[in-house]
Amino acid sequence: MSDEHEEGKSCSGPQGPIDPDHQDCSAVMAEVWTLLDGECTAATRERLRHHLDECPACLRQYGVEERVKRLIAIKCAGEKAPETLRARLRIEISRTTIIRGQ
Numbered sequence: 001m002s003d004e005h006e007e008g009k010s011c012s013g014p015q016g017p018i019d020p021d022h023q024d025c026s027a028v029m030a031e032v033w034t035l036l037d038g039e040c041t042a043a044t045r046e047r048l049r050h051h052l053d054e055c056p057a058c059l060r061q062y063g064v065e066e067r068v069k070r071l072i073a074i075k076c077a078g079e080k081a082p083e084t085l086r087a088r089l090r091i092e093i094s095r096t097t098i099i100r101g102q
């Protein structure tokens with residue numbers, strides 16, 4: 001017995017609901033995660049911005065779009081993200097990670 005979806009997902013890996021055209025999305029979430037604790041480098045910012053342009057539904061799908069944009073803006077301005085924002089994002093991201101991993 002299997003509960004797996006059988007919609008012709010070609011993909012390997014645990015990212016079930018991710019569109020095969022957008023495999024970057026999971027990498028992007030990993031970048032966001034890193035950004036929570038780390039520095040915002042120009043490369044990271046560019047990657048995230050670019051991805052948001054290309055794939056506007058991406059972070060919305062996780063329900064974190066606005067928060068991620070805020071995080072990028074704050075971090076890239078060289079400031080520390082407020083603890084509330086970080087905590088919030090941590091929760092949201094780990095929740096989606098759990099969902100995706102099943």
Ligand SMILES: [Zn+2]
Nearest residue numbers: 022025055058
């Ligand atoms: Zn995406």
